Amino acid sequence: MKKFLFVSIIALLGIFSMNAEKGEKALGVQFDYASKHSMVGLGLNFQYEFINNVRIEPEFIYYFKNEGIDAFNVNLNFNYLIRTSSKFAIYPLAGFSFARVTPEGFDGVNRFGANIGLGSEYSLNDHFAFYVEQRFQILKDMNQSVTCLGLKYKF
Numbered sequence: 825m826k827k828f829l830f831v832s833i834i835a836l837l838g839i840f841s842m843n844a845e846k847g848e849k850a851l852g853v854q855f856d857y858a859s860k861h862s863m864v865g866l867g868l869n870f871q872y873e874f875i876n877n878v879r880i881e882p883e884f885i886y887y888f889k890n891e892g893i894d895a896f897n898v899n900l901n902f903n904y905l906i907r908t909s910s911k912f913a914i915y916p917l918a919g920f921s922f923a924r925v926t927p928e929g930f931d932g933v934n935r936f937g938a939n940i941g942l943g944s945e946y947s948l949n950d951h952f953a954f955y956v957e958q959r960f961q962i963l964k965d966m967n968q969s970v971t972c973l974g975l976k977y978k979f
Contacts, residue, residue, distance in 0.1 A: 847873040852955065854974025856885050860966055861925070863887040863895060867972065877905040881919070885970075892928035897921060897961075897970075901939055911947045916940075921961050937963035943972075951978050 856865035865887035901919030926932035941959025
């Protein structure tokens with residue numbers, strides 16, 4: 825299952841980058857904290873601004889095992905950029921989420937849901953930006969808050 829999801833994300837990234845002739849693209853790496861099981865994770869995302877100030881962001885987050893629980897998220901978020909200066913932007917985000925949580929010794933639980941939140945980013949230079957996001961994931965029996973701190977490379 826993990827291999828299938830990983831290959832699917834890579835395929836999505838390839839499709840978006842092949843079709844992206846205009847607009848900013850970026851690849852990001854992030855640290856994540858999920859409140860439901862107090863889990864720390866590492867995420868990877870791709871961003872493509874397909875319309876001025878609107879971008880799509882497929883994302884994969886792997887959460888490190890904590891108290892016998894293993895988990896990952898696959899998200900597809902949309903951001904609306906509000907640029908307050910040439911280096912700083914804030915953005916509301918909304919999207920879809922798939923979560924898999926596997927307690928040790930039990931079958932995993934799959935949940936589909938939604939994300940809603942707010943993010944900000946600061947451009948360090950033409951190619952790198954630091955970003956912070958706070959989102960709420962609405963998942964059956966697993967609602968949680970997720971905090972992301974990341975660095976992205978723009979190309």
